[in-house]
Amino acid sequence: MREIRTERPWSWRSFFFQWEWLLVLIFLAVNVVNSTLSPYYFTADTFLSTPQTFLDKAFLVLPMTMVIILGMIDISVASTAALSAVIMAVSFHAGLPMGLAAVLCLAVATACGLLNGILITRFKELSSVIVTLATMIIYRGIAYVILTDQASGDFPKWYASLGWGFIGSVPIILVVFVVAAVVFGLLLHKTSFGRRIYAIGSNATAARYSGVKTDLIVLLVFTITGFMAGVTSLFLTSRMGSTRPNVAQGYELDVIAMVVLGGVSTSGGKGRIAGPLLAIFIIGFLYYGLGLVNIQAQSLLIIVGLLLILSVLVLNFRFGSARKARPSVSVDNEGKEPHIRPR
Amino acid sequence: MKRTVTVVERFRELGLLGFIVVLAVIFQLRNPVFLTLSNLLDLLTNTAILSILAVGMMMVILTRGIDLSVGATIALAGMISALTVSSFRAISPVVSVLEGMAIGTIAGALIGLLISRFNVLPIIATLGFMNVIRGLTYVVSKGAWVSSYQMSDGFKAIASGGVLGITTPILIAVVINVAFAYFINHVRTGRQIYAVGSNPEAADISGIPRRRIILMVYMVQGALAGLGGVIWVAKFASAQSDTAVGFELSVIAATVLGGVSIAGGSGKVSGLILGTILFGMLNNALPLINVSPFWQMAIQGIVILAAVLTNVVVKRNSQRLALRRRAI
Secondary structure: OOOOOOOOOOOHHHHHOOHHHHHHHHHHHHHHHHHHHOOOOOOHHHHHHOHHHHHHHHHHHHHHHHHHHOOOOOOOHHHHHHHHHHHHHHHHHOOOOHHHHHHHHHHHHHHHHHHHHHHHHHOOOOOHHHHHHHHHHHHHHHHHHHHOOOOEOOOOHHHHHHHHOEEOOEEHHHHHHHHHHHHHHHHHHHOHHHHHHHHHHHOHHHHHHOOOOHHHHHHHHHHHHHHHHHHHHHHHHHHHOOEOOOOOOOHHHHHHHHHHHOOOOOOOOOOOOHHHHHHHHHHHHHHHHHHHOOOOHHHHHHHHHHHHHHHHHHHHHHHHHHHHHOOOEEEOOOOOOEEEOOO | OHHHHHHHHHHHHHHHHHHHHHHHHHHHHHOOOOOOHHHHHHHHHHHHHHHHHHHHHHHHHHOOOOOOOHHHHHHHHHHHHHHHHHHOOOOOHHHHHHHHHHHHHHHHHHHHHHHHHOOOOHHHHHHHHHHHHHHHHHHHHOOOOEOHHHOOHHHHHHHHOEEOOEEHHHHHHHHHHHHHHHHHHHOHHHHHHHHHHHOHHHHHHOOOOHHHHHHHHHHHHHHHHHHHHHHHHHHHOOEOOOOOOOHHHHHHHHHHHOOOOOOOOOOOHHHHHHHHHHHHHHHHHHHHHOOOHHHHHHHHHHHHHHHHHHHHHHHHHHHHHHHHHHOO
């Protein structure tokens, strides 16, 4: 029996022409520039404590990678985080112990994600864009109804250590994030669940006809996204010390920009978890460096927006030109098995 | 049988009209100020900008796109035209309007190029540009406001002037809606927009310049957003960097409420106008009956969701009816 080749043979060329190497170079460049801005930059402290300021939204990058590989998008994540944070704060002040309030926060966020998933799978005529656009407004709208324009804080002291505390010299949030990243990496790359996400992303109809329960997978991915929005809101609220209905505004842009910069194609089915992970630290340290030279927060909007568009352009060019240059299915030199070339 | 199908298809416009009447009755019972001429004119003036932008958004959505950058374009065009007026007071209002529209067109052209030539998804391109344009507004204004006393009377008259008590924004909105109805229903390019949205591949094969149509749609949307921005700034007599934050959501809500299908290729101007008026009523009249402004956002979201879900259900029903009609 002839063996069917499922992996491309290893070659130095394909090893070095990976998107992730480019990201590594950008990351190094950002750090070199940052170090010229401040003489105190290259210390272990910088690399351990700076992530505390940007890792909260990074929890959303992990599930968003899955959503975008599915060929979908979820722009309601920031609103979900805001709503769950507001409900946590209100229930805590209504007398619920903080631990239970935190669990409630996660539960609310998961329910929000589940609702997104149900709407998207029940009403297939609607794209995920319009569904999550509507729920984005509804979730934040409910947060405004609950808390109007007030802030709510005064959480117990131990809760603040979630965002600011250390285990040894490593921040708690970094430890939790590394664990989450490993779990998501394994889920996406080592389980059948992950393979099915790629299958749906590259051709949903084909996946369904091959027996993949597409609805279930989509539902699960959106529910996981909701849960991770809850995790984000736990850490964010802990770091800020209080919460308001307009908290986490604009996070969806940052998160989507990180995923796309990480080399995940917005048309679905392509990308790896390593890219977005690198992109988190690139954008995080870029913000930190721009903060060192006192660039206004509003100018950062321009930079993140341009980064998003540029990386989509480069990715489209990369995937698009390859498709035009050669046929996607070809027979290899010996004329043996046809194998599908990466487009 | 044929009758039921037409009823189902007409259902949306009739339903919208009925809903508008019911709401008007409720508002009138709760607050007798509602059905006075001055209040109605006020409501229409406030809805005029929404209506102008809904026209552009309808075209964008017809081509299966979406535009999240309108709010930011309004702010940038309004801010730059207000800054120009504050340094050259003698400038004619017509020039200000043209300036705003030019800025909007440039922004729209960039977005349209990304979407039509480089195959960037509309949601990604406009999300990115929303932030770029909003950031530019901050940079251009350096975070400061342009206030009423810095604007010339002619500039402010763009929104406050008018004939026989009907304000200029209402007139502009009416002219644009009428022109749009003619364009989309009777001009070849207008019909091609529907073709591109309902089946892009078929449009390509039939020789319709699909990419050029998509580019044009976003440019028109940008120009209308620029026009809306100048009217906005003249109306409130102040230009701020956070003008019209989130306004794109209202525009999308009004458009889908009017029955424009988010899947592209279907939607009527009559529905769009009714949807815009209904949404304008919800937005402007709720404070009259003592509904807290903090409810506004939630209501907006529920309206969008309800509208798109109704669209889907109505479409499913009419397809089922069409199938049943064919059964022997």
